[in-house]
Amino acid sequence: MLQEESDLSLIIAQIVQKLKGSNLYSQLERQAWASLQRPEIKLESLKEDIKEFFKISGWEKKLQNAVYSELSVFPLPSHPAAPPEHLKEPLVYMRKAQGSWEKRILKSLNSMCTELSIPLARKRPVGEQKELLNKWNEMGTDEPDLSLFRPVYAPKDFLEVLINLRNPNYENGDSLSFRTHLGLIQVPLKVKDIPELKECFVELGLNIGQLGIDDSTQVPPELFENEHVRIGQKVLAEQDSAAAQQYIRQGSPTALRAELWALILNISSQPEDVLYYEQLKTNVIQHDLLVDSLIYKDVKLTASNDDYYFVFEDYLYQVLLCFSRDTSVLSHFAFNSASPPKSYIRGKLGLEEYAVFYPPNGVIPFHGFSMYVAPLCFLYHEPSKLYQIFREMYVRFFFRLHSISSHPSGIVSLCLLFETLLQTYLPQLFYHLREIGAQPLRISFKWMVRAFSGYLATDQLLLLWDRILGYNSLEILAVLAAAVFAFRAVNLMEVTSLAAAEKKNHLRELKSMYLDDIVKIHGLFWLF
Amino acid sequence: MAGKVKWVTDIEKSVLINNFEKRGWVQVTENEDWNFYWMSVQTIRNVFSVEAGYRLSDDQIVNHFPNHYELTRKDLMVKNIKRYRKELEKEGSPLAEKDENGKYLYLDFVPVTYMLPADYNLFVEEFRKSPSSTWIMKPCGKAQGKGIFLINKLSQIKKWSRDSKTSSFVSQSNKEAYVISLYINNPLLIGGRKFDLRLYVLVSTYRPLRCYMYKLGFCRFCTVKYTPSTSELDNMFVHLTNVAIQKHGDYNHIHGGKWTVSNLRLYLESTRGKEVTSKLFDEIHWIIVQSLKAVAPVMNNDKHCFECYGYDIIIDDKLKPWLIEVNASPSLTSSTANDRILKYNLINDTLNIAVPNGEIPDCKWNKSPPKEVLGNYEILYDEELAQGDGADRELRSRQGQSLGPRAGRSRDSGRAVLTTWK
Numbered sequence: 001m002l003q004e005e006s007d008l009s010l011i012i013a014q015i016v017q018k019l020k021g022s023n024l025y026s027q028l029e030r031q032a033w034a035s036l037q038r039p040e041i042k043l044e045s046l047k048e049d050i051k052e053f054f055k056i057s058g059w060e061k062k063l064q065n066a067v068y069s070e071l072s073v074f075p076l077p078s079h080p081a082a083p084p085e086h087l088k089e090p091l092v093y094m095r096k097a098q099g100s101w102e103k104r105i106l107k108s109l110n111s112m113c114t115e116l117s118i119p120l121a122r123k124r125p126v127g128e129q130k131e132l133l134n135k136w137n138e139m140g141t142d143e144p145d146l147s148l149f150r151p152v153y154a155p156k157d158f159l160e161v162l163i164n165l166r167n168p169n170y171e172n173g174d175s176l177s178f179r180t181h182l183g184l185i186q187v188p189l190k191v192k193d194i195p196e197l198k199e200c201f202v203e204l205g206l207n208i209g210q211l212g213i214d215d216s217t218q219v220p221p222e223l224f225e226n227e228h229v230r231i232g233q234k235v236l237a238e239q240d241s242a243a244a245q246q247y248i249r250q251g252s253p254t255a256l257r258a259e260l261w262a263l264i265l266n267i268s269s270q271p272e273d274v275l276y277y278e279q280l281k282t283n284v285i286q287h288d289l290l291v292d293s294l295i296y297k298d299v300k301l302t303a304s305n306d307d308y309y310f311v312f313e314d315y316l317y318q319v320l321l322c323f324s325r326d327t328s329v330l331s332h333f334a335f336n337s338a339s340p341p342k343s344y345i346r347g348k349l350g351l352e353e354y355a356v357f358y359p360p361n362g363v364i365p366f367h368g369f370s371m372y373v374a375p376l377c378f379l380y381h382e383p384s385k386l387y388q389i390f391r392e393m394y395v396r397f398f399f400r401l402h403s404i405s406s407h408p409s410g411i412v413s414l415c416l417l418f419e420t421l422l423q424t425y426l427p428q429l430f431y432h433l434r435e436i437g438a439q440p441l442r443i444s445f446k447w448m449v450r451a452f453s454g455y456l457a458t459d460q461l462l463l464l465w466d467r468i469l470g471y472n473s474l475e476i477l478a479v480l481a482a483a484v485f486a487f488r489a490v491n492l493m494e495v496t497s498l499a500a501a502e503k504k505n506h507l508r509e510l511k512s513m514y515l516d517d518i519v520k521i522h523g524l525f526w527l528f
Numbered sequence: 529m530a531g532k533v534k535w536v537t538d539i540e541k542s543v544l545i546n547n548f549e550k551r552g553w554v555q556v557t558e559n560e561d562w563n564f565y566w567m568s569v570q571t572i573r574n575v576f577s578v579e580a581g582y583r584l585s586d587d588q589i590v591n592h593f594p595n596h597y598e599l600t601r602k603d604l605m606v607k608n609i610k611r612y613r614k615e616l617e618k619e620g621s622p623l624a625e626k627d628e629n630g631k632y633l634y635l636d637f638v639p640v641t642y643m644l645p646a647d648y649n650l651f652v653e654e655f656r657k658s659p660s661s662t663w664i665m666k667p668c669g670k671a672q673g674k675g676i677f678l679i680n681k682l683s684q685i686k687k688w689s690r691d692s693k694t695s696s697f698v699s700q701s702n703k704e705a706y707v708i709s710l711y712i713n714n715p716l717l718i719g720g721r722k723f724d725l726r727l728y729v730l731v732s733t734y735r736p737l738r739c740y741m742y743k744l745g746f747c748r749f750c751t752v753k754y755t756p757s758t759s760e761l762d763n764m765f766v767h768l769t770n771v772a773i774q775k776h777g778d779y780n781h782i783h784g785g786k787w788t789v790s791n792l793r794l795y796l797e798s799t800r801g802k803e804v805t806s807k808l809f810d811e812i813h814w815i816i817v818q819s820l821k822a823v824a825p826v827m828n829n830d831k832h833c834f835e836c837y838g839y840d841i842i843i844d845d846k847l848k849p850w851l852i853e854v855n856a857s858p859s860l861t862s863s864t865a866n867d868r869i870l871k872y873n874l875i876n877d878t879l880n881i882a883v884p885n886g887e888i889p890d891c892k893w894n895k896s897p898p899k900e901v902l903g904n905y906e907i908l909y910d911e912e913l914a915q916g917d918g919a920d921r922e923l924r925s926r927q928g929q930s931l932g933p934r935a936g937r938s939r940d941s942g943r944a945v946l947t948t949w950k
Binding site: 137138141253254255257258304305306307308310311312313314315377378379380381458459462 | 718719720721749752753780782783785786787788790791794795797798799801802866
C-alpha cells in the first residue's frame with residue numbers, strides 16, 4: 001500500500017512538473033488573476049472560490065483532459081532507481097538490437113548521401129525559397145528527379161531484424177514440443193491470450209452495439225445508432241477526454257469523429273499552435289534536408305497511387321516536411337526504445353558540441369511512412385490541425401510500430417501476439433502455411449506496421465483507429481490480422497505457395513472487406 | 529420457350545460484348561432479325577428518322593429514346609427546363625416558388641444559360657450586369673470537352689454577335705450553335721482540386737416516369753490545382769474534368785483521378801457534418817428527377833426504348849449541386865482496372881433491368897422489374913408508386929420537413945439514401 005502511494009505521488013509530481021511548463025498552466029494562471037475581479041470571488045475563501053470558478057467555466061475540465069492525456073502517454077511505472085534507459089526499454093538485448101538497427105539505418109542514409117553527393121542539409125538560396133513558398137500548396141506538381149533515391153528501409157527489411165532477435169538468457173532447447181513456438185518471432189515476451197483479450201476489450205463483445213456493424217443495413221437505427229450518436233454529441237458537449245475515449249470503443253459516428261479524436265488526443269488549435277506550425281513551414285522554406293527527398297519519394301510511391309488518398313498528396317508534403325523539422329518530437333524518445341540519430345557538423349566528427357540530431361525530429365522515414373498521415377486527411381483539412389493530430393498520433397502510437405521494444409503495443413509483441421493467436425487457435429492453418437513456406441507473419445507484417453493504412457477501405461480503417469484510440473493500445477492490429485486469416489481460412493488452406501497466398505484475392509481483397517464481415521459473423525474474439 | 533436473344537452493336541467495347549456473351553446471347557448483324565441493339569447516337573438518329581421507315585417489332589429493344597436529345601443536347605435541355613419551370617409557375621405550383629431576388633427556390637439547378645447566336649442580346653444584357661464574371665462556351669452537339677472554352681470579355685465571342693459582319697448567320701446549321709453558361713467559379717474543392725460527379729441514371733419509361741440511379745457513381749478530379757485566376761482561364765487541365773482532357777495531363781492509371789461517391793460522402797460527413805451532406809445528396813436526386821420530369825412531356829415514350837444517361841453534376845463551395853449536362857452515350861471506355869469493373873457491372877445491371885431474365889424481350893411488358901434484379905441500381909423515382917401517395921408530400925419535403933421513411937439503405941454508397949418524396 002505504501003509502495004503504491006509513493007508511486008502515485010511520484011507520478012503526480014512528474015505530471016505537475018510537466019504541466020507547469022505548458023501553455024495550459026499560463027492560461028490557468030491568467031484566468032485565475034482575471035477572476036479576482038468577479039464578485040463571487042471573496043478574499044476569505046479565495047482558493048475555494050477560484051476552484052469553483054474553474055469548475056463552472058470549463059477550465060477544470062481542460063486541466064482534467066491534460067492530466068488524462070499525460071497519464072495515457074506516461075510510461076509504465078518503474079523503480080525509482082531505474083536509469084532513464086529503462087524508461088525507453090527495460091530489456092538490454094532489445095536495446096542492443098535497436099541500437100544496431102539504428103546504426104544500419106544511419107549507415108545506409110550516409111552512404112546514399114555520399115553516393116549522390118548530396119548534403120544532409122543545406123540552406124536554400126533566396127530564389128529557391130521564393131519558388132517553394134509560391135508552390136507550397138501544390139508541391140505535388142514538382143517533379144524532381146528521385147530515381148536515384150531509394151527508401152532507407154522497407155518493412156520487410158525490418159521484419160528480418162525482428163526474426164533474428166534472440167534473448168541471450170533464454171534457452172528453449174532443441175527438441176520440438178507442443179509448446180514450441182512455430183512462428184518467426186523467437187523471443188519470449190508475454191502476450192495476452194484470448195481470455196485476457198476478451199477482458200481487456202470487453203466493449204467489443206457480441207452483446208454490445210458497435211458502429212461498423214450495428215449501423216448497417218439490417219439493423220434499424222433506433223436500436224443502436226441513434227442513441228449512440230446522441231451520446232457522442234453529449235460527450236463532445238462536455239468536452240471530457242476520458243469519456244470520449246470510453247465512448248469511442250464502440251466506434252465513432254462519421255460526423256463526430258474529427259472532434260472526438262481531437263478531444264481524446266487533447267488537441268485544441270490555439271493561436272500558438274498555428275504559429276508553431278507556421279514556424280516549421282518557414283524552416284522548410286529556408287532549409288532543404290535530404291530526408292525531404294525521401295518523403296517525396298515515399299508519397300509518390302504510396303499515397304499518390306492510392307485510390308483514396310491521391311487527392312490529398314499536397315497535404316502530405318505539408319505535414320511531413322514540417323514534421324521532420326519539429327524538435328518537440330524529440331521529447332518522445334524518453335519512452336521510445338529508439339534514439340534520434342546524431343550527425344556532426346562537417347569536419348567536426350566526434351565532437352559533441354557540434355553534434356545535431358538528424359533529421360531535427362529524430363525520425364527517419366521509411367517506405368510507407370506517409371500512409372500514417374493519409375487517412376487523417378479525410379478528417380482535417382486545416383493544415384496546422386492536421387499536423388497536430390498526426391504528430392500526437394505518432395508520439396502516442398505509430399512510433400511503436402517501427403522500433404524494437406518489449407512494450408505490449410510494440411511491433412515485436414504484436415507479431416508475437418498474432419502468431420500465438422494463429423498457432424493456438426488455428427493450428428491446422430498455421431502449420432499448412434508454414435509447410436508451404438508462407439509463414440503468416442510474412443503476409444501480415446506489412447498490415448500491422450502500417451496500422452492497416454492502405455490495406456483497408458478508409459471508412460473501415462477509421463473505425464479500426466477509433467479502437468486504437470479508445471483502448472490506447474495497438475494490440476487490436478494483431479487481433480484483426482489474425483481474424484483476417486481466420487476469416488479466409490478455408491481459401492488459404494488450398495493455397496500452395498507464399499506468392500499464391502498473397503496474390504490470390506483472399507488477402508488482396510482486404511480493401512473490400514468490412515470489419516463487420518469479420519467481426520459480426522464470428523465475433524472478433526469468438527472467432528477462435 | 530423462345531430462342532436466344534440476338535444482339536447487335538455498333539460500339540465495340542468489351543464491357544458490352546462480355547456482358548452479351550456471358551448471357552449466352554447470339555451476335556447478329558443489323559440486317560438480320562435482332563432483339564437487342566445497343567446503338568450509338570448516330571445510329572438511333574437513322575433508325576427513327578422519318579425516311580428510314582423503320583418499324584420495330586414487339587421483340588426488339590434499343591438503348592436510346594428517339595428524341596433523347598431533348599435532354600442530352602445542352603441547348604434543348606436548358607430550353608425544356610425553362611419551359612417546365614414556366615409551366616409550373618403558370619399553374620401556381622408551390623414548386624415554382626421564387627425568393628425575393630426572383631430566383632427559383634427549388635428549381636434553380638442549372639446555371640444561367642443562353643443559346644448563341646439566338647440569345648446573344650439577352651446574354652449581353654446579363655453579362656453587363658456582372659462584368660467580372662466568367663462564362664463557359666460549349667458547342668451544343670459535341671462531347672468529351674471538345675470545343676469548350678472560357679471567356680471573361682465580350683470581345684472573345686464577337687463572332688456570335690448577330691450584328692457582326694463576320695458572323696456566320698447565314699450558315700446557321702446546328703453544328704455552329706453554342707450555349708453559354710455562367711461559369712461556376714467557386715466549385716467545391718477537395719485537396720485544392722476541382723472535381724465533378726458522374727452519375728448513371730437508367731430510364732425505362734417516361735410516362736409514367738420510372739428511373740433508377742446507379743449507386744456507384746464517381747468523382748472526376750482535375751490533375752492540377754484549381755485557381756479562378758484569369759491567367760489560367762485557358763488551362764483546360766484546371767477547369768475541365770473530362771477524362772478525355774485530363775488523360776493528356778499528369779494522368780495516373782491506377783486511380784485515374786477518380787473517387788467513388790462513397791469516398792466523397794465519407795469526406796463530407798467527416799468534415800462538414802451529416803445533415804448538410806444528406807441534404808446535398810437529396811438535392812442531387814431531386815435535380816435529376818426534375819430534369820427528367822421536365823423533358824417527359826416532349827419525349828417520345830417509345831416502348832421499345834430504355835436509356836442509361838451519364839449525368840454530370842458540379843457542387844459549389846456552398847454545397848449546392850448544379851446540373852451541367854446529361855450524356856446519352858456515357859463513355860464505356862475504361863481508364864483503370866476499377867473503371868472496367870464498374871462499367872462492366874453497370875452494363876450488367878442495366879441489362880438485367882431492361883431485358884428481364886435475359887430472355888427475348890416483349891416490349892409490352894410493364895417495365896416493373898422485381899427488386900432482386902436491380903443490382904447496384906436503386907429506384908430513384910417511380911411515378912406510379914408516387915401517385916399512390918398524393919402530391920402534397922412533394923411540397924412538404926421540399927420545404928424541409930421530415931422526408932418520411934427512408935426508401936432503402938445501402939452500405940456501398942455510404943448509405944446514400946433515396947428519399948420517397950414525389
